[in-house]
Amino acid sequence: MTTTFVPVRLPPDRLVEAAAVLGRAAKDDPIFVHALPDAGQRAAGAPQMLETALRIGLTHCEVWVTPTPITRVACWISPTHPTVTAEDRDAAGSRAVGATWGAEAFARFQAFATAVAEALAPIAAEPHWYLACSASSRTSKGEASAAPSCGT
Numbered sequence: 001m002t003t004t005f006v007p008v009r010l011p012p013d014r015l016v017e018a019a020a021v022l023g024r025a026a027k028d029d030p031i032f033v034h035a036l037p038d039a040g041q042r043a044a045g046a047p048q049m050l051e052t053a054l055r056i057g058l059t060h061c062e063v064w065v066t067p068t069p070i071t072r073v074a075c076w077i078s079p080t081h082p083t084v085t086a087e088d089r090d091a092a093g094s095r096a097v098g099a100t101w102g103a104e105a106f107a108r109f110q111a112f113a114t115a116v117a118e119a120l121a122p123i124a125a126e127p128h129w130y131l132a133c134s135a136s137s138r139t140s141k142g143e144a145s146a147a148p149s150c151g152t
Helices: 012-026 030-035 039-060 086-091 094-101 103-124
Strands: 061-065 072-077 130-136
Touching (some): 012 039, 012 072, 030 039, 030 103, 039 072, 039 086, 039 094, 039 103
Antiparallel strands (some): 061 072, 072 130
16 A cells, blocks of 8 residues: 655654664664674664764754654755764764763774765765665565665
8 A cells, every 4th residue: 555645854853753763774784783783782772873863964964754653764965064074973962872882882883884984985075965864664564674874
């Protein structure tokens, strides 16, 4: 069955709900598996880090969601702010997430994210809209799905 909806901008007060949708979808993404090998830690940790990505999105990008309840999320990086900087991540709370995760897990995440950013640098050199992350809480099999969350 096809569902039709009109996306809306993410209201800041729904940030945690949207991060939970992203986190459920991305918990088995290679970046999170590498950083947090324990499934339980990953289930708790992925939404925490994706909440920082959405904070960046609310500040510098566009974050679109389904109307309440949020079941789909997409965060687009604008050509006017094409690079997510360390300052952006710090302002969004990534260091607090790192403290919660522990130094080793956070270092693994940062190393993986840096490698992905370097691989994508040639693509990002040309100003364009870039899909940083997207997720849907339901697939045809009733599971969460996600696109790579490169913008974190």
